[in-house]
Amino acid sequence: MRFIDTWTAATVVAIRDLTPGIREFLLRPDGFNVSPYPVGSHIQVAVTIDGRPETRSYSLVGEADTQGYRIAVRRAPDSRGGSRYMWSLVPGARITITLPASLVQLDWTRRHFCLIAGGIGITPILGAVQALARRNADVTLHYAVRSRGDAAYLDQLEALLGSRLVVHAGDEGRRLDLGAAFAALPQGAMTLLCGPMRMLDAARHAWEAGGRPLTDLRYETFGSSGLLPTEAFRVRLQQEGVDLVIPPDRSMLDVLNAAGHEVMSDCRRGECGVCALDVVEVDGEIDHRDVFFSDHQKREGRKICACVSRARGTVTVDTLHRADAM
Ligand code: FES
Known part of the structure; x- marks a missing residue:
């Protein structure tokens, strides 16, 4: 169950490979009208995985486009099936998507911005680059990739940013030093990051260590990245006396809802x-993959975000008393 989603039919009008592992899709909803959407917007896509209907969230690439919505999907062998489905689509395919929504807010009155992208995390960042370049803002982009061959939109970013684009390619030995990147920023700078959980955790620590307000660090993450391997685990519903197995390719949220535990x-x-x-007991370890709870709350382990977080072993939860999450 989700709030406030408006679903609409759409056509895959074009597909192109950006790198060997990243494919871009141009999606045009029926009756499409171009209207601007905020930087960091994403859409939900209805996908079919092993015959089951599920949804996946993808960031929109770039600013509003007269041709439709662009998303880019990395083919992930360890994924829960969303990328496999997307990569099976061909031009002309009919799909169902939601309208754009954004949970990220940038303060456009700032003069200095730092953008950080880890791999496919470049997708929401490209729109921010376009918007900030147009405003002549002072912006630097740190783009961390395994190799330049894996870096989507590199030519476009170079054209927009020139020397303000810093590529940190692992195979060139140029690892991203977040502490150094933040230390180089003027006071009052705002950072927008999109990357895996490990990158965000490191960024939060470096940002706070630099004495900067956490509210000036905005981010998006991939819900699929965790600290433990993605493996099956067990969820026990205390009040119902039910045990459910969460397989590696499904979320706890999807399994609970499919089993009728809304x-x-x-x-x-x-x-x-x-x-x-609410977590009642853990026999094993929770792999918190959300960015909602604080480090302290995650260490306490009293709550779990069912949409992305996973575990090793068995987690006993109380589904009838949903946490108020604060
Ligand atoms: S639905 Fe938003 S954190 Fe799970």
């Missing part, structure tokens, strides 16, 4: 906290 959700990306459940 859990509310909204972002499905570990950002809003709407799906948080």
